Amino acid sequence: MHLLLSEELLEVKQLARQIAEEKIKPIREELDKKGEFPHEIIKHMAQSDMFRAFIPEEYDGLGLGISAMSIVTEEFSRVCAGVALGYAGSGLGALPIVLMGTEEQKKKFLPSIASGEKLAAFALTEANAGSDASNIQTTAKKDGDHYILNGTKQFITNGEVASTYIVIANADPIKGIRGLTAFIVEKGTEGFSFGKHENKMGIRASITSELVFDNCKVHKDNIILSEGKGFKVAMKTLDFSRVGVGAQALGIAQGAYEAAVEYAREREQFGKKIINFQLIQAMLADMAIKIEAARALTYTGMAYIDGNGNDYARVGAMVKTFCSDVAMEVTTNAVQVLGGYGYMKEYPVEKMMRDAKITQIYEGTNQIQRLVIAKEIIKRGAEITDMY
Ligand SMILES: Cc1cc2nc3c(=O)[nH]c(=O)nc-3n(C[C@H](O)[C@H](O)[C@H](O)COP(=O)(O)OP(=O)(O)OC[C@H]3O[C@@H](n4cnc5c(N)ncnc54)[C@H](O)[C@@H]3O)c2cc1C
16 A cells, blocks of 8 residues: 555556566666666557556557656656656656547557557757747748748657657747647658757756758648647647656656665764764765755655646646755755765666756746746746645
């Protein structure tokens, strides 16, 4: 029995932990060093039905929602957040179809994502459209029953390895944000190629790359919702998926905390195990408190979103911001507990510290998330914090 997880979710969590321990842990250091995508592990995740977890049952999934996507991401991230992102990035790419796709789009695209045969990706960001997503320059010019896409997307997770992409482009630049439109674009479509492959500080086992559209012809049936609704599609998708980033951060923090406790029990200085020093104890106790708080917030948030709670923007922003700040603090202090050894690549905590940083940046920086929360406070008053 788990206070916050159903039996089904608990089973999924246990299976994810087993995969993380048996398949990911032995090669995480090598993947990080080489910056290599874990194709074999992704295949294993697929065979274990991990990708089915967040896809609705009607489309060959298990129908366990954002909760399943989050706890699987948490467990993978406890061992390697880079590998976890290959999984979570596909969840992010599938979400717009799950939440807002037509019946035909769901039938056509979701089963192959559920089986893990195909990965998905979500492409909003551009060189001049990061936090200000309204400044998208990629265009989609109407041409009969098709749209012609031109432009470049930047920093796209699962860039080269995905098969199904959600691309936000502007079909009517004069209308600005009201021209933005969400398209499903398949790998292999003429005029769609890949640009720069990024070399990153952390989450190095995930692929981040540019998507280049050069007169890429996409049928109008691949529009999600309708022309001009792209900003809504993008924002709703991210509002739902941010709990997953929180879960990723939570997993990283958990992994670093475990490594710090294990090390503090073994390492001796001044004739004692360092866990006996109260300043070390204070760091470990603070880690434990903050991880428990982060987990309670994440699990409550994901249950709220799966339970059709309508305050999902505020909830997602809070989970992501809190957990990512916790992950950064916990991993930094885990390195501190390990002293000079923590700084070395022989121990996992320096990687976890590098991996943690991204969770404060992507899917909307923590500065932007704080603005989102503050906007809700200004609009609706202080009572927004007691809504569960
Ligand atoms: C590894 C990685 C993977 C990614 N994956 C994806 C993906 O799959 N799909 C996708 O679409 N995007 C992806 N991104 C993009 C990511 O979401 C953006 O990098 C992020 O939203 C920030 O945008 P930016 O980098 O342009 O920073 P900027 O917007 O230029 O921000 C720079 C700084 O200014 C601050 N700032 C900006 N505006 C304000 C403001 N109004 N008030 C206060 N501070 C402000 C920011 O908080 C930040 O500190 C990824 C990025 C990385 C690094």
